[in-house]
Amino acid sequence: MPFCRTLASLLLSGGIAFASAAHAAGITVHDARNRDVTVADFARTVSIGGAITEILYALGLESRLVGVDTTSLYPAAALHDKPNVGYMRQISAEGVLGLNPTLILAIQGSGPRETMDILETAKVPLVLVPETFSEDGLIAKIKLVGHAMGVDARAECLSAAVGADLAQLRALRAKVTKPVRVMFVMSLQNGRAMVAGHKTAADEIIQLAGAANAVDDYDGYKIIGDEAIVAAKPDVVLSIERGKESLQADAVYTHPGFALTPVAANKSFITMDGLYLLGFGPRTAAAARDLSVKLYPALAAGGAFTSALSTANCRQ
Numbered sequence: 181m182p183f184c185r186t187l188a189s190l191l192l193s194g195g196i197a198f199a200s201a202a203h204a205a206g207i208t209v210h211d212a213r214n215r216d217v218t219v220a221d222f223a224r225t226v227s228i229g230g231a232i233t234e235i236l237y238a239l240g241l242e243s244r245l246v247g248v249d250t251t252s253l254y255p256a257a258a259l260h261d262k263p264n265v266g267y268m269r270q271i272s273a274e275g276v277l278g279l280n281p282t283l284i285l286a287i288q289g290s291g292p293r294e295t296m297d298i299l300e301t302a303k304v305p306l307v308l309v310p311e312t313f314s315e316d317g318l319i320a321k322i323k324l325v326g327h328a329m330g331v332d333a334r335a336e337c338l339s340a341a342v343g344a345d346l347a348q349l350r351a352l353r354a355k356v357t358k359p360v361r362v363m364f365v366m367s368l369q370n371g372r373a374m375v376a377g378h379k380t381a382a383d384e385i386i387q388l389a390g391a392a393n394a395v396d397d398y399d400g401y402k403i404i405g406d407e408a409i410v411a412a413k414p415d416v417v418l419s420i421e422r423g424k425e426s427l428q429a430d431a432v433y434t435h436p437g438f439a440l441t442p443v444a445a446n447k448s449f450i451t452m453d454g455l456y457l458l459g460f461g462p463r464t465a466a467a468a469r470d471l472s473v474k475l476y477p478a479l480a481a482g483g484a485f486t487s488a489l490s491t492a493n494c495r496q
């Protein structure tokens with residue numbers, strides 16, 4: 181028995197050495213900074229961005245993770261089992277580098293800028309993963325993360341499953357004859373609503389669900405007044421669950437602006453998990469489907485959404 185254990189240990193270590201040697205020349209990744217980054221060792225990876233962490237787990241690479249950020253809420257084991265390097269927009273360079281990473285995968289928009297500058301000058305490859313809110317952008321994100329980790333075949337498997345789910349979603353969306361007008365409200369600050377315009381995750385998920393963004397005259401997030409809310413004529417308010425800071429339905433219905441819209445008249449308020457709804461990770465098609473059914477209950481009668489992601493095994 182001791183001999184068997186020793187042999188197994190030698191074979192395992194040999195396998196690891198072989199895998200490392202296979203990538204000794206390095207893998208080239210073209211990232212969001214329009215730079216080519218050479219990755220030679222991904223054994224100790226820090227993930228900054230919930231979608232990146234979710235992709236890594238879906239690819240069966242959690243053993244290579246030595247740290248994650250606070251947006252890495254799915255799966256729950258990520259934050260439970262891995263050291264926390266902080267919020268993606270308030271990352272500490274010392275906290276990341278203190279984990280002795282061999283690779284840092286960070287979603288575009290991570291910060292602050294000073295931290296990213298330090299990480300870029302450190303002798304650790306930093307891959308900034310593009311954040312493009314679209315079906316193609318989601319697939320590209322999965323493939324880039326998989327390539328950076330040296331598991332292109334697994335990434336193709338996951339991309340195919342997500343692509344199949346997106347195709348099912350397109351078929352469901354085609355049944356929508358009259359898109360409802362949805363306003364995504366991040367928060368109400370002193371009675372003023374911060375809402376999502378174009379080129380945001382909220383805007384894209386609304387469209388994926390077969391609805392129309394009631395805010396169509398600017399990009400990004402913006403605080404708007406009561407007159408703008410009334411003029412937008414939203415049918416539904418969509419928001420995310422943020423614990424004690426979550427927007428409440430009553431606060432929307434009694435708001436002076438929303439009280440004069442169909443939102444209050446029809447009591448149309450939807451809230452969903454933030455990473456699930458806006459993360460643009462592997463579960464995005466399922467999230468858009470869930471939102472679509474909430475917006476258009478009749479679509480639920482068309483049959484269950486059979487996720488290819490739930491049956492695919494892309495972890496090996």
